[in-house]
Amino acid sequence: MYRYDEFDHAFVRQRVDQFRDQVSRRLSGELSEDEFKPLRLMNGLYLQLHAYMLRVAIPYGTLSSRQMRCLAHIARTYDKDYGHFTTRQNIQYNWPALKDVPDILMDLAAVEMHALQTSGNCIRNVTADQYAGAAADEIEDPRVWCEIIRQWSSLHPEFSFLPRKFKIAVTGAPNDRAAVAVHDIGLRMVRNEAGEVGFQVLVGGGQGRTPVIGSMIRAFLPKRYLLSYLEAILRVYNLLGRRDNIFKARIKILVQQVGAQVFADMVEDEWQHLKDGPVELPDGELERIQAYFAPPSFEPLPTLHAGFVEAKDRDPAFAAWARSNLADHREPGYAIVNLSLKPVGGVPGDATSAQMDTVADLADRFSLGEIRVSHEQNLILPHVRQKDLHSLWQELTAVGFATANIGLISDIIACPGLDYCSLANARSIPIAQQISTRFAELDRMHDIGELKVKISGCINACGHHHVGHIGILGVDKKGEEFYQITLGGDATETAELGRLVGPALPYDKVADAVETLVDTYLEHRQGGERFLDTYRRVGLQPFKEKLYATH
Amino acid sequence: MPKHVVTANRLIDGAVVYLTDCGGWSERIQDAIVADGKEADAALTAAADRAVADCIVVAPYLIDVDTAADSSVLRALRYRERIRSDGPSIHPEFAKNLKG
């Protein structure tokens, strides 16, 4: 993991001091709310439905056990004893007092964390594959470049007042778990014909009210040019992105208006003046950062641990968990373990301070002190020996993190919705709770197989409904909560936007509707098809007919 | 015409608050002063604007309340405002209006 050096420590502390001064100027009345708002937003502080909300960055989803303990401490000391892991590898606290926020930021700084640029019209927290550095299918660890981007974008003097927010995601594996195609910039690490590793660059993807799959503007960018090329993209966007209409200000609208090829040409032109300039990393800096992400010292182990196989044979509940909640590790004898933050009937992504502390302890004992956070709102222990899996599973069961549902119908992404968010039109969390309760039975869930349900409480799409196999969008109809359903969305390397099935349904009909859609899939399923495969083969019609015949 | 109360967030801690008849701000909608008619609305709005200038609250606005059924119980008309006054629907234990 990256560790701050003296420069990083000084920078984050100076930032906290600056914000402490800004808060005191606000409380004294020297700053009006209009003047203060963009300043607090650039430190991750919102004013939400009930209170302030502080969004803390977990850069590229990587956390140490020490950092997790600090997140628990903040929940316990300054908030209502829980936090919410979001779809952007952040954690949100829903109830901090403005007067306490500088102290919270100081506590975070002590463990090398911050809330910088988790809001505002700037380059936001850079996100990555949650299995980075552990995944069997990885070309290279993308976190090295995420850290380079994090530093480069921190208080960037030119790009702190962009037309709109700006999100960058990076994957180092061909199987895209970071949803890079629906980001302002998506970076895929690829190998060219000469065997060199570089970046495929996508721009102009995004969700919100105008969902777009990103366009590739460069098939292969040598790694050493990443920062100059990013700077060129951002400069073109900063100068030409629309500022007259907040709904048309994202880079995707600019790319659509001028066309991806013209946009690529403009970037190329600007890049010619930046490449090989001072923004490129000096000698030694890449190596310095790379060294922090060197693989930990893994034990030499056999590919398959006999005890792990036996435990699965002996214990069907453990076998079910191992089937859904583990992923392939690149080292023999190790596994990546997903901790489900989606217990049946629970709030997706929420964890109490006690749970966070437990995860930190488990990470120390079982995963070399490392934890990951996924955009699907789960936690990951990335480096677990197969021989430890059964004992770990027993401990996870005791704290409620062992629901065997990763990638299944009850592993639902849900934004905070109208229960917390001042932008929302309808609640999201209770819909997720109803669905996970409806499909609580483990055998049925596993029989249905991979099915990604994603729920947003408004058109801003924080719950990623556009890319859900089943997407659910809350809308307000004359003061009542209604929900539109889309089918066929996909956030991976085969990214697609979901299509609307038909008229919106009332709050109390959504779980029934999901059940009807699942039944329709099961009727049409052939062989080992997933829901998405069946949908792609048979199309929208059979689902639509069934849904509106029943409801 | 529905009657109104003024709500805002308290500057120092962000708490949802309602303007009371003694010119203070309460976390309970029950304590709010109710305006009936345009002039009363304007008086409440003016009081709220003074509280903004004095750095007590931020972002005040009028909301519709339902007093028809039982004049002793104040309830926001819109669902969004009920969630604001009562807390997240998924955390009934946070509800402020239950206590006292």
Added chain:
Amino acid sequence: MPLIKTSGAGTTASADVVADPWVSVGDDDPLPAAAPVIVSLTRWERDRDALLATGRPVGVRLASHQLATSIAGDLDHLALVALEFPTFRDGRAYSTARQLRERFGFKGELRAVGNVLRDQLLFMHRCGFDTFEIAHPDAAAAFAKALAEFTVFYQPATDQRTPAPRLRHLRSAAE
């Protein structure tokens, strides 16, 4: 408008209130006797030769949507470029400033005008601005303080502050 001028480079930069010799003239206003003038892009394009013929220093003021390329060819004739921030949220002038300095090599005075606040001063200074029109002269001390709020910078810009990656490199080279 009170004017602040920064001097010195890097983290030793200071900000002082200075007298403003420049006169802003409208598109159809008569020119003052001999003072240096700031004109809009429209007037510059219309009266370029006549303005230069007076022999006085000339500056051009660009609105936030007007690009650096619109005056790039004329920079040798301009002693000042003023870039507008219609609101502090409109950040286009940061990019325009860097292009003028870094891509087109402008060495004259680069002035920030409009909604210029202390909380953005450091960003502006890093992007190559050296004078700032501000609303109240008594804010000068706060502006000077804002310039010193950070000693660590992660990215190279137009200013002389050495970014952290370069400092790390220099340090390890010295070891």
